[in-house]
Amino acid sequence: MTAAVGIRGVTKRFGDDVTAVDNVSLDIVDGEFFSLLGPSGCGKTTMLRMIAGLEFPTEGSIQIFGEELALKPPNKRPVNTVFQSYALFPHMTVEKNVAFGLEMRKVPKAETADRVTEAIAAVHMTGMENRKPKQLSGGQQQRVALARALINRPKVLLLDEPLGALDLKLRQAMQIELKDIQAEVGITFIYVTHDQEEALTMSNRIGVMEAGKLLQVGTPEEIYERPVNRFVAEFIGETNFIDGIATEDDRVRLADGTEVYAISDAPVGADVTLTLRPEKIQIHARDATNIPPERNQLPATITRQLYYGESFYYEIEIPGGELLDARLENIPSLRRWDVGTEVTISFHREAAEALTS
Amino acid sequence: MSVQQGTAHRPWVDRLLTINGWLIFGFLYLPIFILVIYSFSDSKIVGIWGGFTWKWYGRMFGNPEMMGALSNSIKVAIISTVIATILGTTAALALDRYRKWLGKGAFDVIMYMPVIIPEVTMGAMLLIWFTQVLPINLSIWTIILGHIAFSASFVAIIVRARLANLDDSLEEAARDLYANRWTTFRRVTLPLIMPGVMGGALLALTLSLDDVIITEFVQGPGASLLPVYVFGLIKRQVTPEINAVSTLMLGISMVLVFVSLGFQARSRSSEGNKEE
Numbered sequence: 001m002t003a004a005v006g007i008r009g010v011t012k013r014f015g016d017d018v019t020a021v022d023n024v025s026l027d028i029v030d031g032e033f034f035s036l037l038g039p040s041g042c043g044k045t046t047m048l049r050m051i052a053g054l055e056f057p058t059e060g061s062i063q064i065f066g067e068e069l070a071l072k073p074p075n076k077r078p079v080n081t082v083f084q085s086y087a088l089f090p091h092m093t094v095e096k097n098v099a100f101g102l103e104m105r106k107v108p109k110a111e112t113a114d115r116v117t118e119a120i121a122a123v124h125m126t127g128m129e130n131r132k133p134k135q136l137s138g139g140q141q142q143r144v145a146l147a148r149a150l151i152n153r154p155k156v157l158l159l160d161e162p163l164g165a166l167d168l169k170l171r172q173a174m175q176i177e178l179k180d181i182q183a184e185v186g187i188t189f190i191y192v193t194h195d196q197e198e199a200l201t202m203s204n205r206i207g208v209m210e211a212g213k214l215l216q217v218g219t220p221e222e223i224y225e226r227p228v229n230r231f232v233a234e235f236i237g238e239t240n241f242i243d244g245i246a247t248e249d250d251r252v253r254l255a256d257g258t259e260v261y262a263i264s265d266a267p268v269g270a271d272v273t274l275t276l277r278p279e280k281i282q283i284h285a286r287d288a289t290n291i292p293p294e295r296n297q298l299p300a301t302i303t304r305q306l307y308y309g310e311s312f313y314y315e316i317e318i319p320g321g322e323l324l325d326a327r328l329e330n331i332p333s334l335r336r337w338d339v340g341t342e343v344t345i346s347f348h349r350e351a352a353e354a355l356t357s
Numbered sequence: 358m359s360v361q362q363g364t365a366h367r368p369w370v371d372r373l374l375t376i377n378g379w380l381i382f383g384f385l386y387l388p389i390f391i392l393v394i395y396s397f398s399d400s401k402i403v404g405i406w407g408g409f410t411w412k413w414y415g416r417m418f419g420n421p422e423m424m425g426a427l428s429n430s431i432k433v434a435i436i437s438t439v440i441a442t443i444l445g446t447t448a449a450l451a452l453d454r455y456r457k458w459l460g461k462g463a464f465d466v467i468m469y470m471p472v473i474i475p476e477v478t479m480g481a482m483l484l485i486w487f488t489q490v491l492p493i494n495l496s497i498w499t500i501i502l503g504h505i506a507f508s509a510s511f512v513a514i515i516v517r518a519r520l521a522n523l524d525d526s527l528e529e530a531a532r533d534l535y536a537n538r539w540t541t542f543r544r545v546t547l548p549l550i551m552p553g554v555m556g557g558a559l560l561a562l563t564l565s566l567d568d569v570i571i572t573e574f575v576q577g578p579g580a581s582l583l584p585v586y587v588f589g590l591i592k593r594q595v596t597p598e599i600n601a602v603s604t605l606m607l608g609i610s611m612v613l614v615f616v617s618l619g620f621q622a623r624s625r626s627s628e629g630n631k632e633e
Contacts, residue, residue: 054529074532087530091548100544101534152534 002066003027004156004188005051010060010070012046012212020046021057022212028156028190028205030065033182035191035199038209039235044192047209048158051190052081064155075104080149081158084165086141088133094120094144095129101152119151120144122181139170146181156188163198175202196236200224208232226263229357233275240281240324242274244354252354255320260296264354272354280351281326283314283337284344295346300324302341312336316345389607396600403597413601423602426586429497433582434565437504442558444505445512446550452513453520471507472514479507480574487575495577503575504565511564512557519553552620559617563610 005028012021021043028034036044049055051062053074062070069077080101088097098119102112120126123143133141142162149157162178163171179202182189193199199206200220207217208231216228227233230241244252246266251259252274266272283302284291291297303323304315314326314337326345328334337343391403396414400407417423452465471479483503487493527549531541547554569584576585587602 052529052533054532073537074529075535075537079533081530081533083526083530085524085526087524087526089527089530089545100531100536104535104540148534 002030003063004030004032004065005190006061006063006066007047007051008061008063010047010050010057010062012043012050012055013058019212021050023060024209024212024214026207026214026217028188030188031186032204033179033189033191033202035193035203035206036209037193037196037199037206037235040194042209043212044194044209045160048081048160048190048192051156052079052158053077054081078155079158080152080154081160082142082145082149082162084160084162086133086145086162088141088144088148090133093130093132094125094136097133097144098148098151100148105152115151119147122150122184123147138166139174142166142174146178150181150185150187154187156190159189159191161193162191163193163195171198178202200236208235210235226353227275227355229355230273230275233353233355238278238325238327240274240276240278242276242318242320242322242324242352244272244274246270246272246354250349250354252352254318255322256318258298258319260298260352261349262296262352262354263350266354266356270356272356274352274354276324276347276352278313278325278327279329280347281316281324282346283316283326283328283335284346286342286344288344291344291346295348296352297344297346300343300345302337302339302343305337305339316343318345392600393604393607396597396604398597401597403595403600413597414605417598417601417605420598423583423586423598426581426583427602429500429580430566430583433497433500433504434562437501437508437565438558438561440501441505441508441561442512442554445509445557445561446516446554448509448513449516449520450546453517468510468513471510476507476568476570479503480571483571484574495575497577497580499575499577500572500580500582503571504561504568507571508561508564511560512554515557515560516550516553519550523549555620556617559613563613566606566609 005026007024007026007028010021010024011019013019024043024047036047038044046055050057050070051064053069053072053076057070060070061068064078089100092100095116099112099116102115107115116129117126120129123146125140125143125147128136128140128144133144136144145162159178163174166174175198178189191199191202200223203220205217205219206223208215208223210231216223216232218226223232224236227236233239233241242254244254244260246264246268247253247259248268250261250264252262252264252272253259254274260274262274264272282295283300286299298318300316300318302314303317304313306313306315309330311330312328312334314328316324316326318324324345395403395406397409397411398405398407399410399412448468452461452468455461480503483499483506487495487499487502493499523546527545528541531545532538536544567584568582569588572582572585576582581589583602583606587599590596590599
């Protein structure tokens with residue numbers, strides 16, 4: 001099957017020394033909600049703009065359903081964009097804004113009117129047709145921007161941090177709404193964001209970018225559970241890093257000489273970093289005997305306790321002197337530990353991953 | 358003006374400020390007021406009220422030299438404004454759009470020159486340019502060229518300020534919605550910079566209508582403009598006819614100001630701003 005968007009070896013340089021996007025190749029499947037995730041300046045927006053035609057790649061090819069369009073102007077591409085600032089035309093009403101794309105493509109007036117009504121209804125803005133953008137709230141402008149793009153029935157919809165300007169509650173509501181709209185229209189969405197939580201909850205797949213490079217592509221679970229390197233592990237969620245050396249049988253020797261099991265592809269003797277999420281750690285009494293054999297065990301000391309409402313955070317010191325964070329869900333049966341208590345911590349063999357970079 | 362209640366409030370400060378306000382108001386507007394009043398006075402001497410009359414207006418409209426100068430003024434103002442507005446707007450677009458081109462920096466500075474350099478210098482420069490470099494005969498067309506030369510800069514500066522506040526993504530959105538470059542300009546860019554363009558045009562019109570110095574340098578024989586003619590008249594004698602023509606010019610200026618204010622108000626409401 002042809003990919004909705006096929007990106008091959010795309011590089012974008014600004015001037016001589018700025019490489020915004022560095023040799024990115026990626027296939028985006030028809031109908032998926034794909035997020036480009038990364039810190040600001042990682043090249044994700046430039047990548048999106050190249051798909052939109054607002055920038056042209058220095059090298060490489062961009063295809064949409066097999067049609068090469070790396071160097072086509074934006075008005076000749078079957079994609080539409082929802083801009084970060086919404087970019088609604090301030091001198092036009094909601095209705096005129098939404099109708100703009102159809103008008104440019106010379107769709108008959110009667111059909112345009114029907115589709116505008118339909119698109120405005122789809123984003124729950126019926127009754128606001130004659131308002132100007134400045135008379136709308138941020139969330140409403142957002143909906144109009146979405147309607148203005150979707151009315152054209154693009155093959156791919158590009159969204160550049162569309163929820164960035166909204167407050168938290170509205171943001172969360174819009175996340176669900178966007179997801180529903182995407183499921184309804186069945187159009188491929190490419191969503192640029194720096195918010196890892198947003199990417200995890202909304203996407204079918206995520207591409208993590210840093211310094212112009214695409215580091216990892218995978219489902220939210222793959223990205224979270226099996227990050228390919230330290231950057232991805234740290235950028236998505238919270239994690240602990242423990243330095244060690246890979247030994248035989250997927251084991252890693254820690255600084256104090258104890259060995260633990262982990263997921264590892266590293267050659268024997270290689271320096272590795274274990275990544276271990278705070279919620280994967282359990283805390284037991286020092287003399288506990290009921291710890292299942294598939295869990296690694298380490299003696300440890302509680303050094304700090306923080307109450308977060310829905311959870312408790314414990315900072316624990318392990319024999320090598322490294323400090324780990326553990327997050328325990330605040331359930332009624334939770335046993336609590338005082339600072340200074342000597343305990344045993346455990347984590348599943350597959351909860352820790354040995355990273356080589 | 359809201360007055361704060363409290364111990365720091367001293368009524369005599371308020372009174373002093375009020376008096377100061379009226380003094381400034383009087384200083385600015387009393388001469389204009391007197392001029393308008395005496396343009397209707399049936400007496401040759403300003404200061405002595407001789408009863409109401411339209412006489413001076415009649416004489417003004419009956420004076421073929423003055424009417425010739427007035428029609429020249431209007432012709433020059435309209436032609437130079439139209440051309441200066443187009444040139445100034447396109448220059449502003451070029452300076453705003455194209456990040457880097459050879460000589461852009463220099464062009465940027467040169468653009469401001471006509472605003473900075475003294476009018477006498479500019480007049481002399483233009484005179485030398487027209488009569489010795491080109492050389493062409495001085496006529497109403499050299500006046501028009503002279504007026505375009507300085508007012509295009511003012512238009513460019515005002516339009517650029519407007520462009521600087523324009524969100525680039527608006528044009529990108531239009532392109533994304535299948536508009537080609539020309540349609541994008543016509544449907545999005547131009548309507549949004551229109552208040553700047555109109556403001557620049559009105560400024561160009563005003564500058565052209567009351568310019569004396571540059572016109573004095575580049576005018577040809579028999580093609581004078583109203584301000585220059587009035588200036589020449591004053592050198593011979595101050596007549597109430599001058600009051601009448603000044604009142605007429607004041608009236609034209611005020612109409613222009615109101616048109617300009619109306620335009621700004623309309624552009625604000627067209628963007629849906631709430632009442633401020």
